[in-house]
Amino acid sequence: MENSAYALEIRDASKRFGGIVATDHVSVKVKKRQVFGIIGPNGAGKTTLFNMITGVYSPTEGDILLDGCSIVGKLPYEIACSGVARTFQNIRLFGELSVYENVHIAYQKNMTYNLLEGILKTKKYQEEEAECAKRCKEALEDMGLWEMREHMAGNLPYGMQRRLEIVRALATSPKVLLLDEPAAGMNEEESADLAEIIKGISKKYQDITILVIDHHMDVIMRVCDEITVINFGRQLATGKPWEIQNNQEVIDAYLGVGD
C-alpha cells in the first residue's frame, strides 16, 4: 500500500459494550507530525478511542489505519511494535522497578538478540545493551529524571510519574504517541510545563505524531494543531483551536444549554 498522508486515520469507528455506545461513528484524520487534541466531558469515549487505537478493544464497526494500513484485529503488542506508544490515564508504570529499568524495558523493543545470545552475553548482546544504556540516559536526562534513576518508579511524586510514562512511551521510538490525560491532577504551573514538554517532543522527534486527550483547555489550546470534540461518544466538531473555541455546539456541551 502506498504511504498515506495521514499518520493515523479512524474511519467511522464505533464501539458498543452491550447496549451502551461508547463511541459512535467517530472519524478522525491525523496528519503526519501533527499534534492532535481530543477533548470532551467525562465519559465521552475518549479513552475508549485510545483503547481501540492501541488494540485493547477492537472496534465494533469501522476501521483504524496506521500509515495507510489497517490495524484492526491486531494484538496490543503488535500495534505497539508497528509504532504506536501510549501513556495511561491512571498511571501504569512498572511500579516496583527503578525509573531507569522502566525506560530500559521499553527501549528493549529495538533489541534483537535472542535468548541464547543473551545468556552467553555475545558481542551482539553487549553492543545492543551498551547502545540501550546510552539512549536511556539521554532520554532520562532530557526530561530531568536522570537524578531519580535509582528510585522506585512507584515512589516518585505524581508529576514525575506522568513524565516517566512519557519517557517510557518515547523509548519505544514510536511514530504515533498517544497521551491520555497527561495533565490530569496537575496544577496550572505543572500543566504549563507539560505543554512545553509536549511541544519539545514534537520539535525534537521530527517524525512523531502526537494525540492528546485532556481536560485542561490551556494545554490543549496551546499545543494542538487540530482538535476534535467528543460528547457521549458522538463527534461534535473538528477544527483548529480557535474554531473549536467559538463553536456553539461545543460551548453548549461544556457549559450546558440555557432554557
Next chain:
Amino acid sequence: MEYWLGVATLVGIYMIAVLGVSILCGFTGMFSMGHAGFMAIGAYTSALLTKILPIPIFAGVLAGMLTASLVGMIISYPTLKLRDDYFIIVTLGIGEAIKLIIQNATSITGGARGLADIPKGPNVVHVWLLVVITVIVLKSFIHSRHGRNCIAVREEELAAQSVGINVFRYKMEAMVISCALCGLSGGLLGHYMHYLQPNMFTMVKSDELVIMVILGGRGSLTGSILAGLLLLPLPELLRFGGAEEWRMVLYGFLVVMVILFRPSGIMGTRELTLQDVKTFFRRLPRKSGKEARSIDRKE
C-alpha cells in the same frame, strides 16, 4: 559425614527446582501449584530411558528435561491466557493429573509400588556444579532483555503490551525454563535415590517450591537460594527429633510470619551482593537492630 553429603546432594537437587519455580513465580508473577508434576515427568522419563536403553545417565536426564519442557509448552498454550487465579487452579490440576497417570500406568512405571533399580549416578559434586551453572545461566537470563520482559509482565501486563512486549511469549518462555529445570531436578532425584515413587511428587512438594520462592522474595534469585538453603534441609534435621510431621506446620508458620512482617520476602526484589554480605558483617558487632535495615529497601 556421608549422611550429611547425602543431605547436601538432596538440597542441591531440590534447589534446581526452586530456582526454576523462582523464574516463573518470582520473576514472571505466575503461581504454579503443579511443578512437582514436571519434576515427576523428568524423573520418570530419565529413569525409564536409562533402564531400558543403554544410554548414559546424563543423556537420560537431558531427555527428561526436554520432555518436561515439551509437556510444559503444550500445556501452556491453552492455560497461559488464563487470569492468575485460574492459572493456579489449572496447574494444581495438571500436577495431580501427572501424578495420577504415573500411579495408574502400573505396567510402565510400577505404579504406587514405585520404580526400583534406577541406574545410580550423580554425586554431590555433580549436583552442586549443576546448581552453580543454573544460577549463572539464570542470572544472565534475568539481565537480558528476555528476563526483563518477564519482569515487566509481572509488574504491569497492560503496560508491558503497550511497550511492545508479547506477553504470551514471555510467559511461555518462563514456563518452559521452569519446567526444564524441574525436569532436570526430577531426573537427578531419580538417579540419586535409585528409586522413584509417585508420592514423591505430590501437591505438597509443589507448594513447598512456591513457598520457598515467596519466603525468599519474589524476584530475587539469591532470595530463593537463601530460602532453599534454610528450608530444604529441614526434613532431615527434624528427623532427629522424630518431629518430621511438624515440618508443614513450621512452613505454614513461617509463611504467616513473612506475610505479617516482611510481605515482600527475605530479599524482596533485591539480589544479595558480596557488598551486602560485607556490610552485614561489618555492622554485626555494633548494633543488632541496624543490620536488618541495611538489607531492607524502602517499601
